[in-house]
Amino acid sequence: MDNPSASSHLRRPDGGSVRVLVVDDEPDLTDVLSGALRYEGWEVRTAADGAGALALARDFRPDAVVLDWMLPDTDGLALLRGIRAELERVCVLFLTARDAVEDRIAGITAGGDDYVTKPFSLEEVLARLRGLLRRAGMARDAGENRLVVGDLVMDEDAREVSRAGTAIDLSRTEFELLRYLMRNPRRVLSKARILDHVWSYDFGGRAHVVELYISYLRKKVDAGRVPLIHTVRGVGYVLKPEAP
Amino acid sequence: MDNPSASSHLRRPDGGSVRVLVVDDEPDLTDVLSGALRYEGWEVRTAADGAGALALARDFRPDAVVLDWMLPDTDGLALLRGIRAELERVCVLFLTARDAVEDRIAGITAGGDDYVTKPFSLEEVLARLRGLLRRAGMARDAGENRLVVGDLVMDEDAREVSRAGTAIDLSRTEFELLRYLMRNPRRVLSKARILDHVWSYDFGGRAHVVELYISYLRKKVDAGRVPLIHTVRGVGYVLKPEAP
DNA sequence: GCAACCTTTGAAAACTCTCTCAACGACGGG
DNA sequence: CCCGTCGTTGAGAGAGTTTTCAAAGGTTGC
Numbered sequence: 401m402d403n404p405s406a407s408s409h410l411r412r413p414d415g416g417s418v419r420v421l422v423v424d425d426e427p428d429l430t431d432v433l434s435g436a437l438r439y440e441g442w443e444v445r446t447a448a449d450g451a452g453a454l455a456l457a458r459d460f461r462p463d464a465v466v467l468d469w470m471l472p473d474t475d476g477l478a479l480l481r482g483i484r485a486e487l488e489r490v491c492v493l494f495l496t497a498r499d500a501v502e503d504r505i506a507g508i509t510a511g512g513d514d515y516v517t518k519p520f521s522l523e524e525v526l527a528r529l530r531g532l533l534r535r536a537g538m539a540r541d542a543g544e545n546r547l548v549v550g551d552l553v554m555d556e557d558a559r560e561v562s563r564a565g566t567a568i569d570l571s572r573t574e575f576e577l578l579r580y581l582m583r584n585p586r587r588v589l590s591k592a593r594i595l596d597h598v599w600s601y602d603f604g605g606r607a608h609v610v611e612l613y614i615s616y617l618r619k620k621v622d623a624g625r626v627p628l629i630h631t632v633r634g635v636g637y638v639l640k641p642e643a644p
Numbered sequence: 645m646d647n648p649s650a651s652s653h654l655r656r657p658d659g660g661s662v663r664v665l666v667v668d669d670e671p672d673l674t675d676v677l678s679g680a681l682r683y684e685g686w687e688v689r690t691a692a693d694g695a696g697a698l699a700l701a702r703d704f705r706p707d708a709v710v711l712d713w714m715l716p717d718t719d720g721l722a723l724l725r726g727i728r729a730e731l732e733r734v735c736v737l738f739l740t741a742r743d744a745v746e747d748r749i750a751g752i753t754a755g756g757d758d759y760v761t762k763p764f765s766l767e768e769v770l771a772r773l774r775g776l777l778r779r780a781g782m783a784r785d786a787g788e789n790r791l792v793v794g795d796l797v798m799d800e801d802a803r804e805v806s807r808a809g810t811a812i813d814l815s816r817t818e819f820e821l822l823r824y825l826m827r828n829p830r831r832v833l834s835k836a837r838i839l840d841h842v843w844s845y846d847f848g849g850r851a852h853v854v855e856l857y858i859s860y861l862r863k864k865v866d867a868g869r870v871p872l873i874h875t876v877r878g879v880g881y882v883l884k885p886e887a888p
Numbered sequence: 889g890c891a892a893c894c895t896t897t898g899a900a901a902a903c904t905c906t907c908t909c910a911a912c913g914a915c916g917g918g
Numbered sequence: 919c920c921c922g923t924c925g926t927t928g929a930g931a932g933a934g935t936t937t938t939c940a941a942a943g944g945t946t947g948c
Contacts, residue, residue, distance in 0.1 A: 431751075439755045439756045572895095573894080586801070613895090633815070817905080849908085877924070889948100892948100894945075898939105
């Protein structure tokens with residue numbers, strides 16, 4: 401139930417939908433990813449192996465590719481080369497295992513591509529992908545990446561947050577939770593939904609962590625001020641300025 | 645009966661009726677659900693198992709599916725994938741047991757999909773389904789989800805209610821009762837009908853709670869103002885502005 | 889390797905909401 | 919006008935939800 405309009409300003413220069421190709425051999429993962437990407441308003445195709453990926457690169461001609469670096473029986477580097485041969489200007493977001501050969505990835509991402517390590521959260525992938533597309537000129541407003549709710553401001557690239565001019569220091573999880581809230585202002589979000597978006601897809605725990613992190617955010621963001629974070633008992637949480 | 649016109653603005657882009665597939669093995673439940681959905685003006689088919697669901701996904705091509713997660717002899721996840729293979733853009737509303745939330749299916753709410761836990765109320769299912777369809781582009785007005793009766797305004801997504809500009813704080817049940825009344829303005833609703841729609845289907849209590857919650861709503865919504873909530877003695881209640 | 893910080897879990901306290909009971913009041917038929 | 923029925927409201931018990939507190943385990947950086 402997120403707000404698709406929040407990112408609808410990301411469109412191709414010709415006005416059509418942004419096209420994304422997801423390449424991964426785990427169906428559970430491609431299901432969730434492609435669902436979320438479609439919900440962002442993007443057109444999505446999926447491939448489970450290198451051959452399928454190359455075929456879709458040629459026929460679907462995506463603007464971005466989400467590519468699992470560790471596909472079975474496929475050399476990631478060769479596949480990347482093949483995709484690039486077909487699509488010169490495509491953005492690539494790599495999905496890698498945490499202990500993967502980081503130096504090879506580092507060299508590849510030097511060209512403007514990016515990567516996230518498994519297990520990742522949905523918002524992490526979405527944020528990176530939005531960043532890539534924005535920098536590749538897919539944004540209508542080429543300005544900086546700022547989120548604003550009331551007097552609360554977030555600079556996603558700098559990972560800086562401030563309220564009424566005062567800087568706020570947040571941990572990684574706090575930042576991602578607040579980003580998700582700020583991307584969906586004035587919309588009540590259930591704990592299950594927050595968990596699905598902000599925590600890793602393999603997180604086994606329960607919604608209690610959400611409550612806890614909401615309390616952390618409150619101490620840092622709302623501390624002594626007019627609250628922006630509101631509890632909707634039995635439903636979830638909502639971020640909104642007091643006066644509409 | 646309820647007011648179908650209240651949601652008749654939900655139509656497919658081609659102007660036809662929205663199509664919904666209900667999949668559940670309990671006939672009592674499918675009967676009630678499909679009745680309510682038909683009354684919303686939607687076209688409905690039902691299936692009792694995975695095979696039937698897949699067949700109807702192919703032949704009926706619904707816009708949305710209401711899917712019991714705990715079908716006997718059927719893997720919910722596999723069924724979901726099968727349906728998605730057939731219908732890429734379908735919205736899915738899952739029905740799950742309350743204690744199944746523990747082993748929740750991560751990522752179910754990642755895309756546009758949603759779920760409600762049993763036992764649920766009819767209005768809960770209808771509201772979620774309307775929300776899914778609206779966000780999937782099935783609404784003629786893509787604007788926000790607002791209900792207006794006189795100077796009373798409800799924003800369903802933010803769960804905000806205000807009268808003449810003044811915000812009103814409502815509990816969950818109060819909110820659901822008021823939403824039902826606002827979806828059926830100028831129509832006398834019996835207590836039994838309200839109970840059937842707003843309270844869970846397994847609620848054992850009596851219609852007295854309706855009277856009680858009406859009195860709560862009056863204190864908050866009508867307090868000192870021209871009343872919108874009216875008693876029709878021996879029949880039920882009706883929400884309407886004073887002047888016709 | 890150590891220290892600091894972050895994340896998660898568990899348990900208990902605090903709180904809100906829901907519902908039942910019961911008394912009171914209002915309406916309408918006779 | 920009186921009485922019975924229906925509707926309204928107050929009080930309180932109980933259940934469920936949220937918040938807080940404390941501590942363990944893990945990670946990161948020095």
